[in-house]
Amino acid sequence: MTSREEFEKREESFISPYGLPSSQSRGRVREEAPCPIRSDFQRDRERIVYCNAFRRLKHKTQVFLSPLGEHYRTRLTHTLEVAQLARTVARAMRLNEDLTEAIALGHDLGHTPFGHSGETVLKEIYSGNFSHPIQSLRVIDVLEKNGEGLNLTHEVRDGILKHSKGYGTIIPEDSKEKACTVEGQVVRVADIMAYLNHDLDDAIRSGVICEGQIPERCVNVLGTSHPDRATTMLRDLIYASHPENGEMKLQITDDVHRAMDELRNFLYHNVYRSPRVHNEFIKSKKILRELYTFFLEDQHETIFLSELDALEMPERKKGRSKERSVCDFIASITDRYALELYERLFLPLSLV
Template sequence: MIRIQLEELEYKFLHPKATKSRQAKRDKEEKECDVRTKFQVDRDRILHSKPFRRLKHKTQVFLSPEGDHYRTRMTHTLEVSQIARTIAKALRLNEDLTEAIALGHDLGHTPFGHAGEFILRESGSYHHAKQSLRVVEKLANDGKGLNLTKEVKDGILKHSKGKSPLVAEGNMPKTLEGEIVRIADKIAYINHDLEDAVRAKIVRYEDVPKSITKILGETKSEKIKTLVKSVINTTIENEYKHIVMEEKIYKAMYELRDWLFENVYLSEPVVKELNKGKGIVKALYEYYLENYEEIPYYEKYLNLWGKYDPKQAAVDYVAGMTDRFAIKTYEKIFIPKGWAII
């Protein structure tokens, strides 16, 4: 079968530390595809899922942008995938596994980006990475889950590093491919968020400190090339112990991230609109917490799983909304409509 040939090619051509698809495990064993490896199957299941399609209408930074060229959560995901695949191919690691993790890493994001996440986090232990895992394990495929391999699910759960070091023992993905997505996520968003902020006239390219551009480059293309090459070369020099980056370049990348927080993410125009998003998410969550029987799939999932806590149901439903569906639902519930007897 073609799949068996592809699995054998992995052992022949990939790096010894690459994750091999033949070794991958699922929680529920199933008949394997004749053509695709397990990681290719996982990639396709994510790509064809409803949660993935909803990413096209979820905020990256700019709330429900009217312009056609601002990033959404989906275009962010695709850029992460492209960067991650470039690194994986150069390092001879498993590109299919890397792509599957990248495509699934943000499925749990709320409407209105991190503004929505801030509200749901107040409700308990919500984190978009944990919710992404919940989406692929339980919510997708009409409550049956996607039955992805453990390697893909591990990469999805551990993709978010926040301000933690690039290598943080005890909180690292189990595969080098998962580590690639972890850093590709950062490389993607600091570059495309800067480009979107320039398009929105919040900042100018020349506003970025010269101490940063001198190391990373002036243009988006130069910055990405510098960062990606550093990851590839430094990981090879480090004998594949972890996916790493030259310290000077890593420091400059985080200086750019901090500069973006100060000048873009916390800027008045962005915060003003995202605060409106927070208000919508908060109102919807509190409403469905009190009226959980109105959640469309509540009874269905209750019958399917046997237990479905109303608080978790409210989180799942609101987190899964797109920006425009959240706005439409908010208007339907909270905005009065005029009427007349005709």
């Protein structure tokens, strides 16, 4: 018996009936020989951590563009906080921690530069159907490893695709919006818990808002500090969730749910739409729009191919439109890369 087989046997003994043991995965798009040491979900987690798209998250905006302080969240630190929260829930509920962590670590691989302003501009200039969850799946399936993709398991891919619905409900009722595993559903909730907490934390640190502005219900129900709020939300999800009709039904109590909704609404109007944040997003949209238009022009094809090569992305393939390739490129680059590229392409060289 291999180390993996021994682990899978132990795993089936401690995972609850509502979690998914690694041995019961529906497998990969392209069949592979099993690893003698790691389970399929452990391999997925490691493929995500070692891929280029994951490393680029460290230079992608969460909320604040080019913050002056060292302690503001980036898309990478957001991802790590989601993984930590989701894994805590998975352990408490005896779910598959490796599956949960793999989904959490991969959920934002397709996120654009400059936060949600990048996603908005690609909706406007490429397709109204563009979204970062769909792009994350495209990164996994098509763009990574120079076009080979990561070939992740069905359950990890499904959880990544369904981790977000914009400002939709925290726990959806529609089965089409839910991940096929409880682990994937947990990541969706953990994602919301993470950004509610850390975006509020960063907004206070930056001076965009002050603690006295936080709605009274949010303070009274969730707590006054980041650890208090996280503990309240985690505990509530873990203890309110329960089996129903043979399935695990994730649930949050009414008081906590209302407080989370109110906090999300408060952040939207007072942080994300604040002049300081929104004005920077307008500038970033202009940068991405001009880069997109530039690379669509046939006369710049050589430059575009060299940029794809520098980013270790696959060259344009037969049957793939130029618009699709340029969209993939724009969505993949980091804030810093976009700014440097814009300067190189559009600003005059210094005469000094």
